[in-house]
Amino acid sequence: xxxxxxxxxxxxxxIVAVIAGVVGFFVVLRGAAFPAHAVPNGAFAxxxxxxxxGFDPLxxxxxxxxxxxxxxxxxxxxxxxxxxxxxxxxxxxxxxAVFLGLSQEYEPAVYxxxxxxxxxxxxxxxxxxxxxxxxxxxxVSVLYRPLLLSSVASEMGEAKGLRSxxxxxxxxxxxxxATAMTVPVVGALLIFSLMIGPPAAARxxxxxxxxxxxxxxxxxxxxxxSAIALSYLSNWPVGFFVxxxxxxxxxxxxxxxxxxxxRDGDVSSxx
Amino acid sequence: xxxxIEPGFWSSAPVQVALAIGGASAVVSAVVGVFTVLRGxxxxxxALTDVSTAGGSGALLLGVSPIIGFVGLGIxxxxxxDAIGVRRLRGRDLAxxxxxxxxIGLAALILYLDSTSRATTGATQQILFGSIFTIQSSTVPVVxxxxxxxxxxVTTLYRPLLLSTAGPEMxAARGVPERLVGVLFMAAMAVAVGLSSLTVGxxxxxxxxxxxxxxxxxxxxxxxxxxxxxxVLGVAACWVGVLLAYDSYYWTSAHRAVPxxxxxxxLVFCFYLASGLGVRTxxxxxxxxxxxxxxxxxxxxxxxxxxxxxx
Numbered sequence: 167x168x169x170x171x172x173x174x175x176x177x178x179x180x181i182v183a184v185i186a187g188v189v190g191f192f193v194v195l196r197g198a199a200f201p202a203h204a205v206p207n208g209a210f211a212x213x214x215x216x217x218x219x220g221f222d223p224l225x226x227x228x229x230x231x232x233x234x235x236x237x238x239x240x241x242x243x244x245x246x247x248x249x250x251x252x253x254x255x256x257x258x259x260x261x262x263a264v265f266l267g268l269s270q271e272y273e274p275a276v277y278x279x280x281x282x283x284x285x286x287x288x289x290x291x292x293x294x295x296x297x298x299x300x301x302x303x304x305x306v307s308v309l310y311r312p313l314l315l316s317s318v319a320s321e322m323g324e325a326k327g328l329r330s331x332x333x334x335x336x337x338x339x340x341x342x343x344a345t346a347m348t349v350p351v352v353g354a355l356l357i358f359s360l361m362i363g364p365p366a367a368a369r370x371x372x373x374x375x376x377x378x379x380x381x382x383x384x385x386x387x388x389x390x391x392s393a394i395a396l397s398y399l400s401n402w403p404v405g406f407f408v409x410x411x412x413x414x415x416x417x418x419x420x421x422x423x424x425x426x427x428x429r430d431g432d433v434s435s436x437x
Numbered sequence: 438x439x440x441x442i443e444p445g446f447w448s449s450a451p452v453q454v455a456l457a458i459g460g461a462s463a464v465v466s467a468v469v470g471v472f473t474v475l476r477g478x479x480x481x482x483x484a485l486t487d488v489s490t491a492g493g494s495g496a497l498l499l500g501v502s503p504i505i506g507f508v509g510l511g512i513x514x515x516x517x518x519d520a521i522g523v524r525r526l527r528g529r530d531l532a533x534x535x536x537x538x539x540x541i542g543l544a545a546l547i548l549y550l551d552s553t554s555r556a557t558t559g560a561t562q563q564i565l566f567g568s569i570f571t572i573q574s575s576t577v578p579v580v581x582x583x584x585x586x587x588x589x590x591v592t593t594l595y596r597p598l599l600l601s602t603a604g605p606e607m608x609a610a611r612g613v614p615e616r617l618v619g620v621l622f623m624a625a626m627a628v629a630v631g632l633s634s635l636t637v638g639x640x641x642x643x644x645x646x647x648x649x650x651x652x653x654x655x656x657x658x659x660x661x662x663x664x665x666x667x668x669v670l671g672v673a674a675c676w677v678g679v680l681l682a683y684d685s686y687y688w689t690s691a692h693r694a695v696p697x698x699x700x701x702x703x704l705v706f707c708f709y710l711a712s713g714l715g716v717r718t719x720x721x722x723x724x725x726x727x728x729x730x731x732x733x734x735x736x737x738x739x740x741x742x743x744x745x746x747x748x
Contacts, residue, residue, distance in 0.1 A: 199534035200480045244713055248479035249651040253709050255483070256644040260702035263566045263641075267696060277552070277561050281545035355487075355640075356545070359538030366531055403549045409542015416535045 174289055175351075175394065181299045182348045183360070183390040187368075187383030188306055189344040190361035192337065194369055195317040200248055201238055201338060203358040204255035206345040208234020210354035211262035213279050218268045224294050227349055231342035234258050239335045281405035282353030295347045305340050313337060314375060352390075356405040363412025364389055367419030371426075385415055446683055451570040455679045455697070457577050459569060462632035463645055463671035465584040468591055469629040470650030471660070471667050472622065475602045480530060481518060481623070483643045484537040485630045488514030490639035491544040492631075493564040497551050503564065504579055507634045511627030514540060519620050567638030567698045569679065580632055587628040594618055594625070599660065636675065637698040645671055648705030652712035674704040 193202045212230025216223040234254060241250035266276050306313075316333045348357040368382035393407035446452055473482045489511040496506025514536060521532050544564075551560040562568070591598070597618045601608035608615055626646070633642035653667035678701035685695040 194531060197530045199530040203534065203537065246474065246651065248477060249474055249647055252479045252483050252643050252647045253651070253706055256641050256702050257706045260641055260699045263696055264699045276565070277548065280565070355541045356538065358534065359542065362531060362534045362538060403545045406542045406546035409538045409545065413535050413539035
């Protein structure tokens with residue numbers, strides 16, 4: 167399990183978990199679960215295109231994920247946000263399906279792009295992934311205050327107008343960058359689980375944003391590591407373990423928050 | 438006409454089945470979709486498509502018809518989502534997302550088992566992206582039966598659904614059993630999603646559910662009209678999509694047909710974009726006359742919009 171060919175997988179999975187834990191915290195805070203599910207599907211189309219024309223998958227992933235984010239942001243500005251997200255999502259998926267249809271190896275390619283494949287990480291891919299991760303973390307630290315403020319404010323039904331639109335957009339692009347590098351490992355359909363389950367559990371445990379982010383990263387790490395280990399042992403797809411473990415994280419968080427609320431008699435728990 | 442409709446289109450048996458199934462599922466999805474959009478439940482609708490992905494692949498594993506798996510697990514998923522509280526506004530997206538994520542994980546496992554334990558090549562493709570031309574004609578009565586049941590359910594729920602669309606407080610004041618209506622509507626949604634999963638594939642079926650309905654709602658404010666218009670748009674997208682896919686076989690010398698689902702989803706997407714343009718030019722023509730936003734067709738639909746504001 168820890169032999170040399172698995173080293174890359176473990177390294178990338180660790181980076182993925184850290185990014186998903188950090189970005190996921192804001193996804194949960196902003197209630198952006200649907201966009202977080204939609205943007206990776208744009209990345210799926212990009213990876214499929216790279217598959218056909220033979221350019222670097224990471225380029226395809228990044229470009230198409232950003233395009234999907236811009237599309238969702240622009241369409242959502244006019245009309246219903248969730249409708250725009252849903253339609254952008256299926257459109258990108260359909261485009262990806264056509265691209266994959268053009269390439270020769272249809273079935274395995276579809277499967278590993280949608281549901282993830284841990285073993286398919288080469289050493290040359292490590293550096294770009296690490297670079298993207300650093301960009302993401304830098305973006306989060308720059309946007310930390312505005313993101314936090316606008317998330318809280320929009321929850322109270324206030325922040326409207328241009329400013330919140332730009333923060334929304336910045337957030338979507340951050341989401342796109344974060345998903346671009348996670349798609350090849352966890353798969354387009356399942357990154358989003360990782361961005362929801364661990365942060366939701368973390369938020370249920372603590373109300374302080376800094377602590378919640380750290381906790382969320384820790385839970386995401388445990389989730390991804392155990393998913394890879396189980397996948398390695400059972401030969402079952404890694405996506406299955408990520409999806410189910412994330413749901414368990416969420417359930418545990420809910421039980422924890424209910425239990426601690428009943429213990430403290432405190433009604434103002436974050437969930 | 439010959440340049441548009443390739444020879445043999447009408448006489449081909451798979452095409453006839455495809456037109457029948459596509460038409461039926463488009464009508465059901467469009468009608469259910471109008472209420473889905475008005476209630477702000479697009480995400481829940483999409484989550485059901487992923488639940489039915491797991492159902493469809495499970496059906497392949499067990500060797501029964503995919504439609505049974507699509508609809509069956511969809512209804513179970515609807516129940517689970519209700520149980521863990523997708524009704525409550527706060528944290529609703531989160532609960533929906535968790536069900537969605539868990540069911541995709543399950544789908545990943547079942548599709549993996551499909552491809553390893555049985556000789557079902559192309560299971561992933563068939564379930565996820567649909568293969569309407571390979572459906573047996575014996576499926577048509579089943580599809581029609583499910584469709585009629587879903588439409589009957591929506592017709593029965595018509596008034597309470599409209600009331601609860603106008604806001605939960607108002608519905609409660611009129612004595613609408615909000616939770617019961619919600620669960621039954623989710624069941625109708627699961628059936629609609631199951632049918633369109635058969636047509637365009639499980640992870641694309643959101644297109645037929647949301648797209649035509651959203652376009653129609655933008656174009657007309659009257660609920661009756663938007664139901665009719667959504668059905669027309671949905672059926673048009675399906676049938677033209679089937680036609681284009683059939684034609685596309687002759688487009689390239691390699692004779693590689695482009696998937697039907699791609700055409701249907703693209704058409705739906707174009708309808709939605711065009712409806713936005715239509716609304717804007719109309720608003721432009723109306724000048725600065727202050728009026729309600731055309732995006733909110735029924736009084737109180739603002740509540741649905743507000744509910745999504747956090748998303």
